[in-house]
Amino acid sequence: MLELSRLSKRYGEVQALDECSFRVERGRMLGFLGPNGAGKTTAMRSVFNLVRLDRGSVSWRGRPVGQEERLRFGYMPEQRGLYPKMRIGRQLAYLGRIHGMASSDAETAAGRLLEELGLSDRIKDPLEKLSHGNQQRVQLAAALIHDPELLVLDEPFSGLDPFGVETMTDLLRARAASGTAVVFSSHQLDMVEDLCQDVAIINRGRVALAGEVRQLKMDSPYWVIELETRSRAPERLGRFESVVSVDFDGYRYRIVAKKGVDLSELMSRLDLGGDVRHFTFSAPSLSELFREAVTR
Amino acid sequence: MSSWQAIRLVMAREIRERSRSGAFITSVVITLLLVAAVLFLPLIFADDDVRYELGVVGEGNQAIVDAALALANHEGREQNTLIEVIAYPSLNAAERAADTEKVDGVLVDGEELVVRGAGGDAGSDLERLLQSGARSVQIQGLVAEGQGEVVGILTSAPLGVRPLSGPDPAENAERSVVAFGGLFLLYMAVLLYGSLILTGVTEEKTNRVVEVLLAAFEPWQLLAGKIIGIGILGLGQFVGTVLVALVGVELTGAFDLPQFPFDSVVVLVLWFILGYSLFAVVFGAAGALVSRAEDAQGVVAPISLVAVAGFFIAIQAVNNPTSTLSVVTTFIPPVAPFVVPVRFAFQAVPLWQLAVSAGLTVLTIMVMIRLAGRVYLGGLLRFGSKVGIREAFRSAEL
Numbered sequence: 060m061l062e063l064s065r066l067s068k069r070y071g072e073v074q075a076l077d078e079c080s081f082r083v084e085r086g087r088m089l090g091f092l093g094p095n096g097a098g099k100t101t102a103m104r105s106v107f108n109l110v111r112l113d114r115g116s117v118s119w120r121g122r123p124v125g126q127e128e129r130l131r132f133g134y135m136p137e138q139r140g141l142y143p144k145m146r147i148g149r150q151l152a153y154l155g156r157i158h159g160m161a162s163s164d165a166e167t168a169a170g171r172l173l174e175e176l177g178l179s180d181r182i183k184d185p186l187e188k189l190s191h192g193n194q195q196r197v198q199l200a201a202a203l204i205h206d207p208e209l210l211v212l213d214e215p216f217s218g219l220d221p222f223g224v225e226t227m228t229d230l231l232r233a234r235a236a237s238g239t240a241v242v243f244s245s246h247q248l249d250m251v252e253d254l255c256q257d258v259a260i261i262n263r264g265r266v267a268l269a270g271e272v273r274q275l276k277m278d279s280p281y282w283v284i285e286l287e288t289r290s291r292a293p294e295r296l297g298r299f300e301s302v303v304s305v306d307f308d309g310y311r312y313r314i315v316a317k318k319g320v321d322l323s324e325l326m327s328r329l330d331l332g333g334d335v336r337h338f339t340f341s342a343p344s345l346s347e348l349f350r351e352a353v354t355r
Numbered sequence: 356m357s358s359w360q361a362i363r364l365v366m367a368r369e370i371r372e373r374s375r376s377g378a379f380i381t382s383v384v385i386t387l388l389l390v391a392a393v394l395f396l397p398l399i400f401a402d403d404d405v406r407y408e409l410g411v412v413g414e415g416n417q418a419i420v421d422a423a424l425a426l427a428n429h430e431g432r433e434q435n436t437l438i439e440v441i442a443y444p445s446l447n448a449a450e451r452a453a454d455t456e457k458v459d460g461v462l463v464d465g466e467e468l469v470v471r472g473a474g475g476d477a478g479s480d481l482e483r484l485l486q487s488g489a490r491s492v493q494i495q496g497l498v499a500e501g502q503g504e505v506v507g508i509l510t511s512a513p514l515g516v517r518p519l520s521g522p523d524p525a526e527n528a529e530r531s532v533v534a535f536g537g538l539f540l541l542y543m544a545v546l547l548y549g550s551l552i553l554t555g556v557t558e559e560k561t562n563r564v565v566e567v568l569l570a571a572f573e574p575w576q577l578l579a580g581k582i583i584g585i586g587i588l589g590l591g592q593f594v595g596t597v598l599v600a601l602v603g604v605e606l607t608g609a610f611d612l613p614q615f616p617f618d619s620v621v622v623l624v625l626w627f628i629l630g631y632s633l634f635a636v637v638f639g640a641a642g643a644l645v646s647r648a649e650d651a652q653g654v655v656a657p658i659s660l661v662a663v664a665g666f667f668i669a670i671q672a673v674n675n676p677t678s679t680l681s682v683v684t685t686f687i688p689p690v691a692p693f694v695v696p697v698r699f700a701f702q703a704v705p706l707w708q709l710a711v712s713a714g715l716t717v718l719t720i721m722v723m724i725r726l727a728g729r730v731y732l733g734g735l736l737r738f739g740s741k742v743g744i745r746e747a748f749r750s751a752e753l
C-alpha cells in the first residue's frame with residue numbers, strides 16, 4: 060500500500076500541495092483527479108523523490124520510500140520521452156536493468172511486453188521510426204518492464220486514440236488484477252469511473268474527496284433522476300425545494316435532487332401525462348461528484 | 356542497487372549507443388583521414404631532388420661544382436641536390452640564358468657568380484652552395500689534401516659543447532617536447548570533447564526521458580555515468596588518433612621522435628587524465644543547467660576560457676617554473692593539469708606539491724559531480740529556458 064501523508068510543497072507564491080493525503084491499495088486502481096494546476100503532478104513526482112517536499116512523507120507498505128523501494132515502482136511521467144535513436148527492445152531492456160533486473164531477464168521481459176503490445180516485429184527499430192501511437196505503447200511498456208508493485212501514471216490516456224486507450228485499459232486491468240497498486244491521473248472522468256475502484260480528488264493542493272467510488276456515490280447527498288419524454292415542459296417544474304439542477308436537452312431530463320426528494324410530487328409537477336420512455340434513478344456520476352467536490 | 360552499478364549501467368549505455376551512431380563513426384573516419392593526409396600528403400608531393408641549372412663560362416668551374424655537390428650531398432642528407440652544368444661559349448650568351456631563366460646563374464672562370472638581380476630566382480641556396488664549394492676548393496688548394504677530408508671538416512662541429520651544469524640539453528629538449536606535446540593534447544581534448552559532454556548531458560532533458568531515469572537513479576549517478584561514458588569514448592577516440600599519428604610518423608619518418616623520459620610521461624599521463632576528467636565534469640555540470648542544445652554555447656565559452664588561461668599560464672611556466680604564479684596555480688585545480696607537467700619537465704616539483712595538487716583536483720571532481728547532480732535536479736523540472744545556477748540551487752532545496 061502506498062501512503063501519501065500530509066504532503067506540503069510551496070513553489071514561491073503557489074502552494075502546490077497543502078497537507079495532501081491519500082492511499083493506494085495493492086490490487087486496486089485509484090483515479091487521481093483534479094483541475095489543471097491542482098497539484099497532481101507534484102504529488103506523483105514526490106513519490107519518486109523528484110520533488111523536495113516541505114513537509115509530509117511517502118511510504119510503501121508502512122516504510123518510508125527510498126531508492127530501493129522506488130526501483131520496484133513504475134512511472135509514466137506527464138512529460139513523455141525516451142531515447143529516440145535507441146532500438147526499442149534494447150531501450151526497454153535498459154530500463155529494466157536500471158530497475159535492478161538481470162540482463163537476460165530484462166531482455167526476456169522486453170520481448171514479452173512488446174509481443175503483448177503487438178510490436179514484436181519492431182523490436183530492432185529505433186523509437187523514432189514508430190508511429191505516435193506505437194511510441195505511446197512503448198512508453199507504457201517502459202513503466203511496466205520490471206513488473207512493478209506500484210504503477211504511477213501521469214495522464215496515461217492523453218493523446219491516445221481509442222485503440223490505444225483500449226490497450227492501455229486492458230493492460231492496467233490485468234496488472235491490477237495480478238496485485239499491482241495502480242494510480243493514474245486523468246481528466247476523463249467517465250473512464251476513471253469505469254476503471255477505478257478508488258478515487259482521490261484534489262483541488263488547490265488539498266484532497267477534496269477520496270475513497271471508494273461506490274461508497275462515495277452512496278454517501279452522496281444527491282440522487283440523479285433521468286427520464287426521457289416527448290413532452291417539452293421543463294418550466295413546469297418551477298421552484299422545487301429538493302431539486303439542485305435540471306438539464307433538459309429536448310427530450311431527456313437529467314435532474315439532480317437531494318436524497319429526500321419526494322418522487323411522486325416531482326413526477327406530478329412535471330405532469331408528463333404518462334409520456335415517459337425511460338426512467339432511471341441513480342447515484343450521481345463521478346463527474347457530478349467531481350464538480351461538487353472542487354466547487355465546494 | 357549500488358551507486359557504482361547505477362553509474363556503470365549509464366556509462367555502458369552511453370558508450371554502446373554513441374559508438375554505433377552515424378555521427379560518431381563519421382567523426383572517427385574524418386579524423387583518421389585528416390591525420391593520414393597530414394602525414395602522407397607531404398610525401399606524395401615531396402620533390403626528392405633539388406635541381407639547379409647552372410651556366411658556366413671559361414675554366415675552373417667544374418671543381419667548384421663538384422665540391423659544392425659533395426658538400427650538399429654528404430651522408431645523412433635526405434634531399435639529393437643536382438646541378439646541371441651548361442657550358443656557354445661567351446659571357447653574353449650565358450647572361451642571356453640567365454636573363455631568360457634558362458639557367459639559374461652563371462659561373463664565370465671559377466671566380467664570379469652572375470645571378471638575375473638581387474634576390475633573383477637563383478635564390479640564395481644556390482649561391483650559398485657554390486660559395487661553400489669555392490671555399491672548399493680554396494682550402495683544398497691550401498692543404499693539398501684529399502677532398503673527402505675537407506668535406507668532413509666543413510660538415511662537422513669540431514668543438515664539443517659541454518654545459519657547465521644542469522641536465523643534458525638533449526634530454527631537456529625531449530622533456531620540453533613531452534611537456535608542450537602534453538599541454539597541447541590536453542588543450543585539444545578539452546576543447547574538442549567538452550561540448551560533446553555538455554550536449555550529451557542535455558540530451559536526456561531534450562528527450563524528456565530524464566524523469567523516467569531519475570525515478571530510479573539519483574541525479575548524480577546519472578550524471579557521473581554519462582560523463583564517464585562520453586569521457587571515455589572521447590578519450591578513446593583521442594588516444595586512438597594520437598596513436599595512429601605516432602605510428603604514421605614512425606612509418607613515414609616525417610619527424611624524428613625523441614626518446615621520452617619515463618617520469619615525465621607518467622606525470623603527463625596522470626595529469627592528462629585528471630585534467631580531462633575535471634573539465635568533463637565541469638562541462639557536464641554546465642550541461643545540467645541548460646535544457647536545449649541552443650543554449651549550450653553560452654555556457655561553453657566561459658569554461659573554454661579557463662582552459663585557454665591554463666594553457667597560457669603553462670606557457671609562461673616554461674620560462675619561470677618556480678615563479679609565484681606557477682607555484683600558486685599548481686594548487687588551482689582547473690589550471691593545475693596544464694601547469695604541473697610543464698613545471699615537472701623543466702624543474703623537479705617537490706613530491707608533496709604533486710600529491711596535494713592531484714588530491715585537490717580529485718576532490719574538486721567529486722564535489723563538482725555532487726553539485727552538478729543537485730543543479731541537474733533543480734533545473735530538470737523547468738524545461739524550456741536556461742536555469743540560473745542560483746535558481747537551480749534554490750529549487751533543489753536540499
